[in-house]
Amino acid sequence: MGLDVLFDAVLAVFTSGSVIYVFLGVVLGLTFGVIPGLGGTTALALLIPVTFSMESLDAMYLAGGVMGATSFGGSITAILLNTPGTAPNAATTFDGYPLARQGKAGLAIGASACASAMGGLIGLFTLLLVIPVARELVLAFGPAEFFLLTILGLVAIAVSARGKLLRGLIAGGFGLLLAFVGSDTVSGELRFTLGTDYLWDGIPLVPTLTGMFALSQMIELALKGGSVAGNADAAKQRISGVWEGVRAVFVNWPTLLRGSAIGTIIGAIPGLGGTVASFIAYTSTVQTSKNPESFGKGNILGVIAPESANNAKDGGSLVPTVAFGIPGSAETALFLGILVLHGIDPGPSILLDNQREVYGLIVALTLSAVGASVIGLIFSRWLVMITHINVDFLVPVVVAVSLTGVYVLAGKPGDVMLAMIMGVIGYLMIRFDYPRLTLVIALVLGETCERSFHQTRMISDYDMIGFMAARPQSLILIVLIVLTLLLPSLRRVKWR
Amino acid sequence: MLKTLKHGLIAAAALAVSAGAAMAEWPDKPIKFIVGYSPGGGFDAYARALAPELEKSLGVEVVVENVPGAGGQKGAATIYRADPDGYTIGIWNIPGLTVPQLLGKANGFDLNDVTWLATLGNSRYALAVKADSEYQKLEDLCSLGRPFKHSDTGPASTSSVTAYIAMNLIDCPIINVTGYKGSSDTIVALMRGEVDATIKPIASLNKYVKSGDVRLLMTFEDTPSVEGVPSSGEAGYPDFSKFQVVRVIGGPPGIPADIAARLSEAVVAAASSDTVQEWSVSSKRPVDPVGPEETRALMDELMGFYTTYKDLLAQK
Missing domain, CATH: 3.40.190.10 (Periplasmic binding protein-like II)
Structure with a gap:
């Protein structure tokens, strides 16, 4: 392993002309990212059958282009429409949209572009650094640590809901309830399936996210009428201050680094993913800030943290993949699926047997992380126009496209129904001021939390506490959980 | 999804044609190949490797369609409920689908009635x-x-x-x-x-x-x-x-014997083709095709075997 392999891979993509596939992937990824309800998973799932007739390396370039571009694309809609283009951008709406309302959309988009690119690069750089020890890293973290990480995430929910603690806990509790629908991972018993086999595999994530984030916001917009920017702000919604946004990322490098580190680590945990990564990056940034009150009102750090995290997660999610050929995220699972289609059976020697494909993907992701931001910035000038479109036109188009996306992913009419139900629930949550992201985070964490709790009990011979106490990596996480819980009270003491 | 719609329309049109005429001309339209798992999995890989060779021997398009869900049961039910006109077949996971059926947890299919066409191989x-x-x-x-x-x-x-x-x-x-x-x-x-x-x-x-x-x-x-x-x-x-995983090709109950025979032949021929055999070696997925009689015998044998342990499985 080494730099020579990487240089070869970089040379290969440019000399073979295959860079066009990366470019195609970036354009596709940006498009799927920008449109609420369509995301990286949908784009890759649709591409899988298409790649069957392609050369395996070209398929990797295409997949990498898509993977690296969606999350920045999604941040544009999050900032301009208060509707995350993809689920991981949900945390970006908290401060991105207020910035846009203040006429600083350019600043927010500039910061998001730069943070996405930098986060992506930091994640991939970390991946390259840890490749030699990837096996040991993956073996060091087991169900006990996964369980503690989900607890850390759930604790972050409580801490994040400042001022609205009760509402946050209600939304989180509801998310956990939803997480337990479907067959029990240990006994196989079916729970809360309402007599339909649709719910056997649990509440599917993509339709839920589409309903919660895209459809609910469209209902809200439709009822409000007018255009997003509104007549009063219309003049202000120009793209200016992009470079100021880019600069803000480098000035606030501790936020960038923390966001990227959190993204990389969470990305490497199978089953968690970008939504959790950007949420934790956001909450930890708020927590460590000297004036947490400024968040939610248009603090640029509130854009930098989640956007660096949700691009850094791609590098992290490849750690289990290069170590053992196992996926770290929904996207890497599809990437491995593409390999299987090409007659490659990913396994522990994936780095030796399929070096070309793995490094091809890494190079494509690198080009895409930077390329997407550049292309996005060029077009953002026109994308801002979205906010001037009358919602009578905007809403039907977004609803139709996102529901089509939901249907196309698995071809199940039930998914469309679920997305619509979640859209209504999401709207009610907006209306009565309950945090939707909290519900989603609990839903995502609940599944992993329950599963790894059962696993830890069984592998520890039903002595979980003794088992965790003997593992330093578990102890560190326990300390982090305690600190997260104590931090608000500690801060109060210090300020006095 | 346009494809699905198209197939639906074609299927509706086909109903108007008399069964005898349809049989004489079979196959004159695309054949659906259902996989009960997501794209990129093992069963999907088998289906996609087989489909192009099936097209060659049948002379019509073979469309792989993924119907994932409920541990493969959704796909199984989709095949089982299709019209037995030889235009819908699929790949079955045995005993992955046998055990739920024995425990009364199967939804929408009965393995005893499936028209078994061929066995691709077992792991x-x-x-x-x-x-x-x-x-x-x-x-x-x-x-x-x-x-x-x-x-x-x-x-x-x-x-x-x-x-x-x-x-x-x-x-x-x-x-x-x-x-x-x-x-x-x-x-x-x-x-x-x-x-x-x-x-x-x-x-x-x-x-x-x-x-x-x-x-x-x-x-x-x-x-x-x-x-x-x-x-x-x-x-x-x-x-x-x-104990083994068997990958079996089968269609809905009641496919006319002559059509079933031609489908079986085509599947065995496709699985024995050089392209599929080379794929089998390079991807290390066993392909040793056997025809319908052996497949039916194997299905009966395995059903009998797992029935013996029905009580044990139920209390698990």
Whole structure:
């Protein structure tokens, strides 16, 4: 392993002309990212059958282009429409949209572009650094640590809901309830399936996210009428201050680094993913800030943290993949699926047997992380126009496209129904001021939390506490959980 | 999805044509090949490798359609409920679908009525431990003074069922740690030392044997196929060779005999073609096609075998 392999891979993509596939992937990824309800998973799932007739390396370039571009694309809609283009951008709406309302959309988009690119690069750089020890890293973290990480995430929910603690806990509790629908991972018993086999595999994530984030916001917009920017702000919604946004990322490098580190680590945990990564990056940034009150009102750090995290997660999610050929995220699972289609059976020697494909993907992701931001910035000038479109036109188009996306992913009419139900629930949550992201985070964490709790009990011979106490990596996480819980009270003491 | 719509329209149009005429001209429109799992999985890979060769021998388009959900049952039900006109076939996971049916948890299909066309191949199981483990044979795992821990994806998975029945047959206590995200994950769990052993298809384990991470203690077959590893037949467990994953092609109940015969022929021919055989070698997925009679016999035999353990499975 080494730099020579990487240089070869970089040379290969440019000399073979295959860079066009990366470019195609970036354009596709940006498009799927920008449109609420369509995301990286949908784009890759649709591409899988298409790649069957392609050369395996070209398929990797295409997949990498898509993977690296969606999350920045999604941040544009999050900032301009208060509707995350993809689920991981949900945390970006908290401060991105207020910035846009203040006429600083350019600043927010500039910061998001730069943070996405930098986060992506930091994640991939970390991946390259840890490749030699990837096996040991993956073996060091087991169900006990996964369980503690989900607890850390759930604790972050409580801490994040400042001022609205009760509402946050209600939304989180509801998310956990939803997480337990479907067959029990240990006994196989079916729970809360309402007599339909649709719910056997649990509440599917993509339709839920589409309903919660895209459809609910469209209902809200439709009822409000007018255009997003509104007549009063219309003049202000120009793209200016992009470079100021880019600069803000480098000035606030501790936020960038923390966001990227959190993204990389969470990305490497199978089953968690970008939504959790950007949420934790956001909450930890708020927590460590000297004036947490400024968040939610248009603090640029509130854009930098989640956007660096949700691009850094791609590098992290490849750690289990290069170590053992196992996926770290929904996207890497599809990437491995593409390999299987090409007659490659990913396994522990994936780095030796399929070096070309793995490094091809890494190079494509690198080009895409930077390329997407550049292309996005060029077009953002026109994308801002979205906010001037009358919602009578905007809403039907977004609803139709996102529901089509939901249907196309698995071809199940039930998914469309679920997305619509979640859209209504999401709207009610907006209306009565309950945090939707909290519900989603609990839903995502609940599944992993329950599963790894059962696993830890069984592998520890039903002595979980003794088992965790003997593992330093578990102890560190326990300390982090305690600190997260104590931090608000500690801060109060210090300020006095 | 336009395709689905198109097929729906074509199917509706076909109903207007008399059955006799349709049979005489069969096949005159695309054939749907249903896979009950997501794109990129093992069953999907088989279907997509087979489809182009099937097209060649049948002269019409063969469209692979993924209908994932409920552990493959959704796909099975989709095939089962289709019109038996020879335009819908699919790939079946046996005994992955046999066990739910026996336990009364099957939804929308009955394996006893499926029109079986051909068997593509079967994967044998092996018992594996960590490479540097002290366990040298199956008996070591059974005499730990506690149940040995086994890793698996879900309690209803084929390998869970295999581990559970097989160890019960020989009174070997076992705890099945489930919830791992895929068969690779269950093997990584073994390497992390979370479990003592795992029973998985030989093809999945082989990659980890080669990388020096795990060691096979026994293969579940009559005569050994892996050098230096005893088979269950040799070790004195003759029943263990019944456990295997079989990938079978079948259609809805009641496909007319002449059409079924042509479909069977086409599937066997496609699976025996050079392209598919080369794919089988390069991707290490076994393809040894057998025709409809042998397939039906195998299905009956396996149904009988698992029925014997119905009570055991129910109380699991």
